[in-house]
Amino acid sequence: MKKALVVIFFGYVLLLIETALGFQFQLGQIRLDGLVPLVAWYGLQYPLPGGILAVLGLGILSEQMSAMPVGLYVLAYAGEYLMIRYILNHIVCAAAWQQMMLVSFLSIEVVVVFLIGSGAAELLWPWGFAQAMLNGVLASFWFFVFNKANSFISVRVCGLE
């Protein structure tokens, strides 16, 4: 429960930053996005069945900040989470480059759901793929930030060692 709340808190902070200052980190139709890496980071660490609840919560939160059709964020993020859990049953994804590849691959799934669902499928090439690549390239940075923030909250706020 605590982990789910932490990931929703991280997600909310990212949502706020991306919607308040997002246009300053935007180039064409792509933007610096920490939410897809956040779901990937969470998926790599926390298993079903509890894990999916936080992802659904994050999807519902994201929907409130966007004009996308109802259900798309939930579908995309939950799909990403479930794919990670499925992939982790078959491979080990420990190295940074592997995690970057994984996030890029999963971002393509998320972007496809978003663009087709919102009626902007023509943006899939090149913008959709560029966004997926950007998410992958920055995955290590985001994972570092999430790990640090998670340990800070665990140790300083919750008093866990």
Next chain:
Amino acid sequence: MTVLLVLAVVGLLIFVVVGLRLGSPAAVSPVKYFFVDLTGYLQKGLSGPSIWGKKLWRSYLALQDVELENRVLRQDVVQLQKEIGRYREALIANARYKKLLGIKENVGATVITANVVGVDLAPWLATITVDQGRKDGIKPGMVVMSGAGVAGQTMETSLHFSKVLLLSDYNSAVAAVIQRNRARGIIKGAGEGRCYLAYVEKVVDVEVGDRIITSGTDRIFPKGLLIGKVSSVTEGPISDLFQEITVTPAVDLKRVEEVVVFVTNQPFVESRH
């Protein structure tokens, strides 16, 4: 584990399909709007320093060429004074003609100024959040303008904040007319602050620089508001019935910071005029 995965996928699909069919249930709305309000205040706080920085730049640091700019502006003022004189004449004449025809001016909208506090989470969707909401009388489907022209329309309102669908959004459509020859079309969003004029037949004479205004037939936008100017015209494929007309909006939709909302209790029914 596999069973859990399958159950999760099935549950998710049911959730999404039900959500897509029903939308947000009414019972959820108060919670949702409370969330939007809370987030709006936080967005406002976050975007404040950035707006302050831009204003500082414009007010103090970007004044190097001010002398030259002043000279140009003085010339412009003289030119504009002449134009104002002509427009006043036209306005008086227009009022006289309207009186003669028994047409009364029924726009009667209150105007509210609002600041942009947030953008859409998805970079390809052109919606913004502004800091005025239901308490100020704003409802969905009201006209939003910025500077010289139409910016979009309100689509969702909470108590203190509203979401605005900009003209450049892929889901936006506004009934429009070419001011010079009165040819009708639909202004559609093309993303990245751009629009195009759809459904104008190939036989219609369209020129670069033609002004596009609202036609009033969509019952949302009153007649005669400036949308933008034609920036390119191509015939398009031979199989296509219509021209491909790109329109540069009068408002810089990618950098809009302040907007004006026309608050009215009834839709603008200009098509009768």
